Amino acid sequence: DKINFKGLRSIRTLRLIRVVRVLRVLRIFSDLRVMVSSIVNSAKDLLWAVVLLALFTFVFGVSIMQMTAVFQQENGKREEIDVLYGSLYRTARTLYMSISGGTDWGDAMDPLKELGVFMGCAF
Numbered sequence: 001d002k003i004n005f006k007g008l009r010s011i012r013t014l015r016l017i018r019v020v021r022v023l024r025v026l027r028i029f030s031d032l033r034v035m036v037s038s039i040v041n042s043a044k045d046l047l048w049a050v051v052l053l054a055l056f057t058f059v060f061g062v063s064i065m066q067m068t069a070v071f072q073q074e075n076g077k078r079e080e081i082d083v084l085y086g087s088l089y090r091t092a093r094t095l096y097m098s099i100s101g102g103t104d105w106g107d108a109m110d111p112l113k114e115l116g117v118f119m120g121c122a123f
Contacts, residue, residue: 061091064112064119071115080111 068085072078084094098105105123112119 057092057095058088061088061095064095064123065091067115067119068112078111078114081114084108084111 065085065088068081068091072081083090085091094103094108097103098108109120109123112123
């Protein structure tokens with residue numbers, strides 16, 4: 001029952017060499033580690049910004065949709081208004097496309113001018 005101490009010592013030495021190599025690699029990627037850490041730490045703030053954007057889109061979407069629905073009830077349906085603002089989904093999509101560059105905001109605002117000057121300015 002002899003224990004091979006020479007073999008254990010060589011395994012320990014190999015582990016030490018591996019740890020030193022990993023530490024050297026980590027020093028090389030320290031900038032990358034800082035950037036990844038910054039992104040991970042800012043994820044909470046990004047999430048709240050997205051929630052706030054969704055809340056604003058929802059509130060303005062419901063308001064615009066309600067005003068266009070009342071306008072169409074009183075004055076008859078307008079195809080252009082119905083396509084852009086006929087449902088909450090369409091209204092939110094139009095608002096999102098307007099702020100993200102998916103469509104020109106002037107094209108989205110033109111049908112709202114029929115509702116009055118306030119709607120055109122508010123948009």
